[in-house]
Amino acid sequence: MSTQNPIFIPGPTNIPERLRRAVDYPSIDHRSPAFAEMLKPAQDGVRRILRSKQAEIILFPSTGTGAWEAAITNTLSPGDKVLAARYGMFSHRWIDLCRRHGLEVEVIETPWGEGAPAEAFEEALKADAGHAIKAILVCHNETATGVVSDIAAVRRAIDAARHPALLYVDGVSSIASMDFRMDDWGVDIAITGSQKGFMLPAGLAILGIGPKAIQAVASAQCPRCFFDFRDMLKSNAGGGYPYTPPVNLIRGLSVSIAMLEEEGLPRVLARHHRIAEGVRRAVAAWGLSLCAQRPELYSDTVSAVVVPDGFDATRIVTHAAEKYGVAFGVGLGEVAGKLFRIGHLGSMTDVMALSGIATAEMVMADLGLPVTLGSGVAAAQEYYRTSRENAGSARAAA
Numbered sequence: 001m002s003t004q005n006p007i008f009i010p011g012p013t014n015i016p017e018r019l020r021r022a023v024d025y026p027s028i029d030h031r032s033p034a035f036a037e038m039l040k041p042a043q044d045g046v047r048r049i050l051r052s053k054q055a056e057i058i059l060f061p062s063t064g065t066g067a068w069e070a071a072i073t074n075t076l077s078p079g080d081k082v083l084a085a086r087y088g089m090f091s092h093r094w095i096d097l098c099r100r101h102g103l104e105v106e107v108i109e110t111p112w113g114e115g116a117p118a119e120a121f122e123e124a125l126k127a128d129a130g131h132a133i134k135a136i137l138v139c140h141n142e143t144a145t146g147v148v149s150d151i152a153a154v155r156r157a158i159d160a161a162r163h164p165a166l167l168y169v170d171g172v173s174s175i176a177s178m179d180f181r182m183d184d185w186g187v188d189i190a191i192t193g194s195q196k197g198f199m200l201p202a203g204l205a206i207l208g209i210g211p212k213a214i215q216a217v218a219s220a221q222c223p224r225c226f227f228d229f230r231d232m233l234k235s236n237a238g239g240g241y242p243y244t245p246p247v248n249l250i251r252g253l254s255v256s257i258a259m260l261e262e263e264g265l266p267r268v269l270a271r272h273h274r275i276a277e278g279v280r281r282a283v284a285a286w287g288l289s290l291c292a293q294r295p296e297l298y299s300d301t302v303s304a305v306v307v308p309d310g311f312d313a314t315r316i317v318t319h320a321a322e323k324y325g326v327a328f329g330v331g332l333g334e335v336a337g338k339l340f341r342i343g344h345l346g347s348m349t350d351v352m353a354l355s356g357i358a359t360a361e362m363v364m365a366d367l368g369l370p371v372t373l374g375s376g377v378a379a380a381q382e383y384y385r386t387s388r389e390n391a392g393s394a395r396a397a398a
């Protein structure tokens with residue numbers, strides 16, 4: 001793998017030079033006011049990115065998976081029932097994590113390539129007259145299949161069923177890259193990590209916790225210690241941590257948010273959409289299709305490209321790494337070997353995306369797939385050339 005090349009996996013994402021410098025910082029005393037001055041702006045910034053006015057923001061030294069665990073153990077008790085749909089490896093892993101914590105998960109099996117089934121959720125909630133279901137877990141952007149789900153529709157389903165269950169949303173590969181509205185959508189816990197839209201190294205589990213979820217903490221019986229919201233909220237209130245905080249990443253997070261806000265969040269989202277649309281045009285020009293079944297499900301952060309039957313898609317990823325020093329994502333779980341993934345989130349420009357598209361073409365041609373060199377690049381070039389306003393947003397991302 002060449003470190004000169006951008007990576008095209010859906011996390012960790014490319015780290016801009018400015019953020020690499022931001023995390024390169026000498027040790028400070030985390031019990032000093034210097035740390036408190038670093039923490040609060042990072043938390044305030046995350047709250048803005050989540051589009052929330054009221055959420056408590058918690059930053060654990062962990063990753064997205066730790067945030068899943070923190071969300072459920074702090075608000076639920078063993079034996080509690082949660083409702084979830086399985087439509088990819090990440091929604092699957094969260095379900096598995098819940099079961100290992102002794103929760104009962106009602107799983108709605110959903111084809112991989114589809115998103116969260118709001119209507120099926122509504123039916124399940126209406127059938128739950130005794131309100132046994134305590135929470136609904138939704139993976140906003142299923143990174144394994146490149147599918148984005150309609151969280152507003154899930155909220156409408158919960159409201160239509162007049163059900164009090166809390167709504168927890170995994171936005172690990174959507175937050176800071178795709179539209180996310182914690183308050184408007186009535187999300188009770190929003191979850192992400194540092195290494196995707198925030199363009200930082202892995203190491204922060206980032207949670208936004210709404211008031212109803214905070215209320216659930218007192219009665220929740222799941223064992224937790226390191227991830228206990230109560231210890232963290234108490235320490236954070238005094239500007240500190242219950243243990244040694246990941247100071248460098250928290251400092252990096254503030255700078256990441258500054259970068260996102262200098263570009264302007266709406267423009268960040270528009271840039272992701274434009275880059276993704278160019279990739280999708282390239283995929284169509286190759287004569288291939290996406291795992292996502294319909295345009296409204298297309299993710300703006302990752303495209304999962306289905307290869308012809310009988311061809312092992314993992315070969316594309318291996319060959320790209322070995323010959324060209326470029327990283328794409330493999331298929332996971334049910335879609336292993338059937339697709340490869342192009343991650344196009346975080347610090348990404350049209351020009352970087354073109355290099356990934358060009359590499360994928362060389363790889364597919366090398367491996368004997370019927371792809372015309374330049375076809376996808378040309379389709380994306382045509383789109384980028386005509387859809388850009390100016391270079392400002394790309395510069396801000398670099």
Ligand SMILES: *Cc1c(COP(=O)(O)O)cnc(C)c1O
Pocket residue numbers: 011063064065066090139141142143170171172173193202
């Ligand atoms: C990356 C990812 C995760 C897992 O996060 P880790 O940081 O690897 O623990 C969870 N959910 C989604 C949707 C992801 O893309």
